[in-house]
Amino acid sequence: MILCVLALVAMAPSLASAEGHIKVSLKAAHPDEPGAKVIVTVTNTGNSPVHIMKWDTPFPPSGGRLARSLFTVTDAEGNKVRYLGSWVNFGGLKMQAFQLIAPGEVLTKEIDLASEYDFKPNSIYTIGYEMDLTREPEPLVVSAAERASFIPPTQTVAVAEPIHIFFGATVSSTAAINRTPRPSASALRHDTSPMKRALGAHPRGEFSGARGLEGSGPQGVGHGWPAVFATTGNVVSKTPAQPPVRGRRPIDKPAA
Numbered sequence: 001m002i003l004c005v006l007a008l009v010a011m012a013p014s015l016a017s018a019e020g021h022i023k024v025s026l027k028a029a030h031p032d033e034p035g036a037k038v039i040v041t042v043t044n045t046g047n048s049p050v051h052i053m054k055w056d057t058p059f060p061p062s063g064g065r066l067a068r069s070l071f072t073v074t075d076a077e078g079n080k081v082r083y084l085g086s087w088v089n090f091g092g093l094k095m096q097a098f099q100l101i102a103p104g105e106v107l108t109k110e111i112d113l114a115s116e117y118d119f120k121p122n123s124i125y126t127i128g129y130e131m132d133l134t135r136e137p138e139p140l141v142v143s144a145a146e147r148a149s150f151i152p153p154t155q156t157v158a159v160a161e162p163i164h165i166f167f168g169a170t171v172s173s174t175a176a177i178n179r180t181p182r183p184s185a186s187a188l189r190h191d192t193s194p195m196k197r198a199l200g201a202h203p204r205g206e207f208s209g210a211r212g213l214e215g216s217g218p219q220g221v222g223h224g225w226p227a228v229f230a231t232t233g234n235v236v237s238k239t240p241a242q243p244p245v246r247g248r249r250p251i252d253k254p255a256a
Contacts (some may be wrong), residue, residue, distance in 0.1 A: 019154045020050030020103070026129050026160040029110045034168030036113040038071075038127055040160075044101040050153045051098040053135040055090055058111050059099075062088065066116050072128035072162075073117045081125065082118040092141035098150070119167040129160040 023045050029037035040058055044050060054060045055067050067088040073081035090097060101107070119125065133153040137146065 019046050020044055020048040020101070020151065021046035022050060022052060022101070022131065022133060022153050022155060022158045024129060024131050024158045024160040026127060026163050028163060028165055034166050036117070036119060036125075036127075036165055036167055037110060038113060038163070038165070039108060039110050040129060041106060041108040042101070042131070042158075043106045044103055047103050048151070049100050049102050050151050051100055052131065052133065052153070053093065053097055054099050055088065055097065056131050056135065057099075057107070058109050059107055062086075066111070069116075070129065071113065071117070072130070073113070073119075074126045074128075075120075076124045083116065084118055085116040092138045093135060094141050095137050095146050095150070098135075098137065100151070114167075121168060123167050125165050125167055126162050127165060128162040131158045133157055 021044065023043045025041045025043075027039050027041075029039050042052070042057060042059075056070070058066060058070060060067065066085045069083040069085065069087075073083075075081060113119075113127070133155045134157075136152060137150055139147070
């Protein structure tokens, strides 16, 4: 009996790998710049295909925006940041709402969250992402024959390691993004703001410009540069900040 138990324990890793297993991850898209662009990656690390609900991911096209709030965003004080985007009503989940992920398949996408959540300039935020893996086609709208081809994951949820971002941009209604200079080292040494306290939560790391937040905690990003960014669709073009025009100020002549 003991030998049987030991054999099952030894087989557990191989049994897990024989099934589909979903892994999700997050990282900053441009670690050397401020902003809220992140990259989401979904990987089937198992040996069997599995279905996931498309709308629990940022992959389906929805006019360049999120279909609903997929991320958990908190500020330096741990307060949840308000979602500003849209909410799509999916109705009854049909088979078309699911995507089959083959063994070893990797899906990845870059998303700009700047206009999706209520970010404040010059602030640090923590971004989290969890994918619900309990969804299935609904019997009221999907026949039993169709449901027979559905392959559910063995997990109930896939959780990404949270990351930190420094948001140094203000987003207007026209999607123009103004980048602000990063704070000086001397200002940070004497700063007692929530940003400094957030950085203090990572004793092994040191705030150092482009390196961002380092240490054993979640990933971090760096700070901004004195430049102006203009967006066109999903493409961001960088325009260097123009230096001030030097010269004499015109003299106002009194009216005759």
